[in-house]
Amino acid sequence: MSMSRREFLHALAVATAAGMALDAxxxxxxxxxxxxxxxxxxxxxxxxxxxxxxxxxxxxxxxEPDFNIGIGEAAGKPPHLVGEHLLKAFGVRPGSxxxxxxxYLDFLQAAKTYGAVxxxxxxxxxxxxxxxxxxxALLLDGGDTWQGSATALWTRGQDMVDACKLLGVxxxxxxxxxxxxxxxxxxxxxxxxxxxxxxxxxxxxTSDFGDPVFKPYAMREMNGVRIAVIxxxxxxxxxxxxxxxxxxxxxxxxxxxxxxxxxxxxAEGAQVVVVLSHNGMDVDLKMASRVSGIDAILGGHTHDGxxxxxxxxxxxxxxxxxxxxxNGKFLSVLDFDVRDGKVRDYRYRLLxxxxxxxxxxxxxxxxxxxxxxxxxxxxNEKLAVTEGLLYRRGNFNGAWDxxxxxxxxxxxxxxxxxxxxxxWGATLLPGQAITMESLMDQTAITYPHTTLTEMSGATIKTxxxxxxxxxxxPDPYYQQGGDMVRVGGMRYTCNPNAKIGSxxxxxxxxxxxxxxxxxxxVAGWAPVAEGASGEPVWDVVAKWLRDRKTVSTRRLxxxxxxxxxxxxxxx
Amino acid sequence: MNPLRRLxxxxxxxxxxxxxxxxxxxxxxxxVLAASWNTGAFEAKKVxxxxxxxxxxxxxxxxxxxxxxxxxxxxxxxxPIEVTSNVPNTQKLSIFIDNNPNPLCASFDLAGGAMPSVxxxxxxxxxxxxxxxxxxxxxxxxxxxxxxxxxxxxxx
Numbered sequence: 001m002s003m004s005r006r007e008f009l010h011a012l013a014v015a016t017a018a019g020m021a022l023d024a025x026x027x028x029x030x031x032x033x034x035x036x037x038x039x040x041x042x043x044x045x046x047x048x049x050x051x052x053x054x055x056x057x058x059x060x061x062x063x064e065p066d067f068n069i070g071i072g073e074a075a076g077k078p079p080h081l082v083g084e085h086l087l088k089a090f091g092v093r094p095g096s097x098x099x100x101x102x103x104y105l106d107f108l109q110a111a112k113t114y115g116a117v118x119x120x121x122x123x124x125x126x127x128x129x130x131x132x133x134x135x136x137a138l139l140l141d142g143g144d145t146w147q148g149s150a151t152a153l154w155t156r157g158q159d160m161v162d163a164c165k166l167l168g169v170x171x172x173x174x175x176x177x178x179x180x181x182x183x184x185x186x187x188x189x190x191x192x193x194x195x196x197x198x199x200x201x202x203x204x205x206t207s208d209f210g211d212p213v214f215k216p217y218a219m220r221e222m223n224g225v226r227i228a229v230i231x232x233x234x235x236x237x238x239x240x241x242x243x244x245x246x247x248x249x250x251x252x253x254x255x256x257x258x259x260x261x262x263x264x265x266x267a268e269g270a271q272v273v274v275v276l277s278h279n280g281m282d283v284d285l286k287m288a289s290r291v292s293g294i295d296a297i298l299g300g301h302t303h304d305g306x307x308x309x310x311x312x313x314x315x316x317x318x319x320x321x322x323x324x325x326x327n328g329k330f331l332s333v334l335d336f337d338v339r340d341g342k343v344r345d346y347r348y349r350l351l352x353x354x355x356x357x358x359x360x361x362x363x364x365x366x367x368x369x370x371x372x373x374x375x376x377x378x379x380n381e382k383l384a385v386t387e388g389l390l391y392r393r394g395n396f397n398g399a400w401d402x403x404x405x406x407x408x409x410x411x412x413x414x415x416x417x418x419x420x421x422x423x424w425g426a427t428l429l430p431g432q433a434i435t436m437e438s439l440m441d442q443t444a445i446t447y448p449h450t451t452l453t454e455m456s457g458a459t460i461k462t463x464x465x466x467x468x469x470x471x472x473x474p475d476p477y478y479q480q481g482g483d484m485v486r487v488g489g490m491r492y493t494c495n496p497n498a499k500i501g502s503x504x505x506x507x508x509x510x511x512x513x514x515x516x517x518x519x520x521x522v523a524g525w526a527p528v529a530e531g532a533s534g535e536p537v538w539d540v541v542a543k544w545l546r547d548r549k550t551v552s553t554r555r556l557x558x559x560x561x562x563x564x565x566x567x568x569x570x571x
Numbered sequence: 572m573n574p575l576r577r578l579x580x581x582x583x584x585x586x587x588x589x590x591x592x593x594x595x596x597x598x599x600x601x602x603v604l605a606a607s608w609n610t611g612a613f614e615a616k617k618v619x620x621x622x623x624x625x626x627x628x629x630x631x632x633x634x635x636x637x638x639x640x641x642x643x644x645x646x647x648x649x650x651p652i653e654v655t656s657n658v659p660n661t662q663k664l665s666i667f668i669d670n671n672p673n674p675l676c677a678s679f680d681l682a683g684g685a686m687p688s689v690x691x692x693x694x695x696x697x698x699x700x701x702x703x704x705x706x707x708x709x710x711x712x713x714x715x716x717x718x719x720x721x722x723x724x725x726x727x
Contacts (some may be wrong), residue, residue: 239646239723250651252641319714420724466722477642478719528724 004242016335018234027113030113032097033357037129042347044223045272048124048130051300052326052424054148054176055139055160056441056497057368059355060426061111064305066104066571067395069564072474073495076568079281079304079323085568086188101329102305102351106510108389111429115356118328121368124329126362127167133334133351136222138161139172140229141197142324143278146188147176148424150440151371156180160370161192164379166367169219175234175278175301179446180478180562181245181362189214193557200231201275204428207250213565216261220270225338227272228265230294231532232258233352234278234301236480242447253283253477255290262293271341273452274298281323284478285312292316295343297332299323301481303393303423305330307350322348326424329353352419379437383545386434394423394568395471397486400425401441402554404525404537405488412452414458414523415509419469430553434545441537443525449534450525458516461504464492469500488557490514506560586598590625593594612675618667622704625665630704633712638703642719646696647720653690656712658706663689663706668718670699 070080081089083103092098100106100110101117123437131137141164145217146157157180163174172193177185189199195521202216217230237252238246258275272295277284281302290295293316296309305325312319324332331349372379393397397405401419408417423440428434463485470480484494493506507514514520545551562571612624622630622658639653654664664687665678675691698719705712 030609127678203604236645239721241724243645243723250645256639259698463722468722469719478717478723494700527722 007257013145018260027115028097030352030359035272036097036354036357037126037331039130039349039351040337041133043345045225045227045336046134046222046357047140047180047274047296047298047332047334047336048127048137049140049142049276049298049324049332049334050328050330051142051278051324052144052303053118053328054122054144054326054424056149056151056327056373056426057120057159057163057443059116059122060327060441061116062329062428063107063111063389063391063393063427064102064104066395067569068304069313069395069472069567069569070498072511073473074282074285074474074476076283078306078308078310079302080322080567080569082523082569083571084324085571092307097161097354098296098352101354102307108429111427114354117355118168118353119355119366120328121317121329122355122358122362124167124364125358126333126351126353127554129362130331130333138222138229138288139168140276141169141172141296142276142298143172143174143233143426144176144300144326145174146171148327148441148444150437150444151375152161153440153444155371156184156186157191157361161188161488162371163364163367165192165196166364168414169197171200171229171381172274173200173231173276173278175232175237176241176445178237178249179234179241181446182247182249182483185458187248189551198231200229202230202232202234202235202257203254204388205250205252209250209340213249217265219265225271227274228268228270230258230261230275232267232275232277232279234280234481235283236256240480240482240528242528242530245446253279253287254464255287258287259291259293259326271338272336272343276483277301280476280479280481281306283478283481284321284323285310286476288312288319288321289314293567294319295336296320296322296346297335298332300326304306305350309348320348322350324350327426334349349362366494374452379435381436383431383542384434384435384441384551386428386432386551388430388551389432389553390426391427393423393483395483396558397488397556399554399556400428401486402488402556403551404442404541405486405557407541408450408523408525408537410487411431411540411544412450412521413525414452414489414521415457416520417465418522418524419488420526421471423483432560434551436542439545443536443541444524445447445539447526447528447532448536448538449527449532450523450537450540451527451532451534453522454519455522456516457507457514457518457520460490460520460522461516464504466499467532468494468496468503471497472503473500484559486535487559491557492559493562494559497563607680610679612678614673615675616672618669618674618702621667621673625675625678625704625706626665627665627704627706627711629642630711630713631706633714636703636705636712636714637715638701638714640701640716642717643719643721644706647695647697649692649719650695650720651690651692652701652703654688654714656687657705658687658705658707658710658712661705661707664689665704665706666691666693668693668695668699669702670697671695672696
């Protein structure tokens with residue numbers, strides 16, 4: 001076994017070294033792979049979908065949230081169901097391998113038992129298997145593909161562009177792709193994707209005349225059926241991410257424009273119209289109720305692994321809305337039976353990608369090894385070992401964010417620390433090494449600067465209120481799809497059902513209430529303003545980790561929640 | 572995309588285009604401002620006062636006014652708002668931003684035959700309702716939409 005091959009299996013190897021999963025393969029019974037991945041062909045239109053892989057070429061762990069609170073009409077409905085509530089709603093057997101894939105329940109034990117998920121080499125095998133029984137099938141990538149790992153950042157997305165071409169992606173939409181800047185996006189789309197992967201976004205226009213920047217949709221003929229795929233990029237890219245990186249482009253939901261594109265595609269003979277969306281599931285559900293003529297929205301952004309489509313009625317009939325999770329953990333299979341120009345029936349499966357059940361595809365392994373080789377020493381630097389489970393996803397602080405906050409507070413000498421509510425980032429099990437690579441999996445962005453700012457108590461409150469409204473506004477069109485800003489050093493109470501300005505209360509530093517007129521030293525990272533500077537967050541946290549060597553289990557600074565007792569979005 | 576059009580306009584320069592319009596008599600700033608600048612309405616601090624200043628009374632909600640504005644502003648300093656009135660005989664279109672220091676941000680007097688369709692870029696400091704009022708035959712029709720202004724970051 002070559003060094004790089006061993007490195008490729010690092011997730012499992014490290015786990016074994018730590019005395020955990022001795023042989024994860026045994027945990028799966030014979031025939032499990034067949035049972036999970038034998039998906040019979042149905043109908044004559046076939047779509048495979050993954051989204052928000054966040055450049056995770058390697059297998060990893062990914063813990064689903066125990067907080068995904070739905071507000072207003074979204075309360076208690078998919079995707080705002082976690083843990084047992086989710087299992088019950090979809091009839092998934094507790095303790096099953098599917099239950100492990102879809103929930104945080106018994107995560108540590110189940111992760112040890114079933115092993116890592118995702119990895120492009122394993123995903124490639126699954127794609128090939130499904131394609132072999134589905135002539136003409138299209139592979140759709142919802143975006144957030146070129147960002148989220150060290151190698152993606154250091155190659156400015158090139159490793160992922162090449163991986164996606166090898167995987168056979170036919171069409172994609174985008175969000176974090178834009179954080180490499182307009183010029184890099186243009187360069188990759190015009191030179192590298194041309195003729196291979198269609199980059200689709202109906203809602204990106206020039207800010208001067210409103211001209212389309214990218215192709216809005218693509219038509220294909222599949223088994224005698226004409227289909228249209230419309231791209232929808234993340235509508236709030238210039239707000240959630242630095243606008244100065246894409247200064248001449250404007251985004252937005254633009255559902256009236258979406259309606260026009262659907263109507264045009266139908267007029268051109270499309271018998272099936274699907275939207276490849278990066279809206280986030282709540283926005284997709286609302287858009288589906290307002291736009292007619294879409295058969296399905298294959299969605300992403302909010303990282304929701306939802307095992308069955310939500311069916312939304314609208315004046316034109318109905319639209320299926322699905323969301324295919326993130327980090328390469330899931331692959332969706334959508335089959336339509338189209339006869340006499342109309343969709344008659346469909347089948348949908350959300351398949352978890354278990355690395356131990358799918359052989360690694362040789363060509364993809366070779367590509368990944370080639371990409372990683374020049375960076376091997378840097379990627380593999382062992383910074384510390386974690387004693388606790390490190391994960392990110394959830395409405396409030398995850399353990400990974402808590403670690404980043406604790407490091408920022410220490411290193412920057414701050415009283416309060418903020419960390420963005422990103423939903424990407426792999427999970428580490430207790431006993432695993434925190435390598436530079438795993439730290440980059442949490443932080444690899446093009447604006448990684450750390451900051452130390454004097455802020456008044458009033459400003460701190462405004463920030464928390466603002467972000468809380470982006471998460472808990474009952475109208476999804478006013479949400480941005482990230483989670484609550486992670487807060488260190490300061491405690492607070494949050495009432496998600498309240499209105500903006502009154503969700504956040506009882507802000508305290510130790511025993512002392514935060515005073516509106518007093519100033520506090522606040523550390524943070526990922527500033528969206530132009531011209532920001534500061535040491536990259538990965539350097540700050542790496543230093544802190546190297547000094548410790550072993551990191552104890554983090555104590556989560558969770559807000560006290562008010563008014564959401566019994567919400568099935570809380571585990 | 573229309574690169575040729577953009578190139579031509581860039582070549583001409585924005586001021587050139589405006590000067591051309593003035594030369595053609597389409598815009599006569601001094602004269603127009605002197606004749607009809609409604610100081611009271613434009614300087615009013617409250618949306619109700621600004622509306623009264625323009626003589627707007629009892630506006631009724633109307634689906635015939637189509638307003639395009641972002642749900643969340645990408646940049647509060649330049650928020651694009653487009654208003655088209657399908658109310659027959661629209662003589663005036665006025666746009667209000669409730670929470671701006673001076674809520675009345677624009678009012679267009681439409682000469683006979685002018686298409687009641689306008690587009691503005693306005694500054695908004697904070698989240699606010701935006702209202703467009705069409706004046707037609709002594710009656711008033713309104714459409715409203717909330718535009719959120721946020722500090723950004725933290726998404727995704």
